[in-house]
Amino acid sequence: MSPYRASLGQRLKAVRLRLGISQRQLALALDTAPNHICQIERGHCIPGAKLLRGMREQFGIDINCLLSGEENYVATTLLEQEVNKLIRQFQHADVPARAILLQTASFTANASG
Numbered sequence: 001m002s003p004y005r006a007s008l009g010q011r012l013k014a015v016r017l018r019l020g021i022s023q024r025q026l027a028l029a030l031d032t033a034p035n036h037i038c039q040i041e042r043g044h045c046i047p048g049a050k051l052l053r054g055m056r057e058q059f060g061i062d063i064n065c066l067l068s069g070e071e072n073y074v075a076t077t078l079l080e081q082e083v084n085k086l087i088r089q090f091q092h093a094d095v096p097a098r099a100i101l102l103q104t105a106s107f108t109a110n111a112s113g
Helices: 003-019 023-029 034-041 049-059 063-068 078-092 095-112
Strands: none
Touching (some): 003 063
C-alpha cells in the first residue's frame, strides 16, 4: 500500500468524521458503493475525478487540500456555503434590495414554520 494512498484515505476519513457522516451516507450522496469509500479510506484505491467533484459539490470538501495533505482546509456543508453566499450578497446589496431580501426571508420563515 502506497503511503500517499494511505494518507489520502486517512484525510478523507478525518473530513468525513468532521462532517458527521457515515461511509454509507457519503457513498449514497456520491452515487457510489459504501465499500468503495471504505477502500479509499483504507488506501487500497484513490477517488476518481467524478467522485472528487461530488465531494466538493455535495459537501464543500476542499479537494486540493484533501489531495495535498495541507491541514488548513475547512470542511463545510453545501448549506453553510449557500448561507455564507447569501450573507455576502446581503452585505453588498443596497437598502431597497436588503429590504426585499429581509421580506422574502421573513415570508419564507413564516411559511415553513
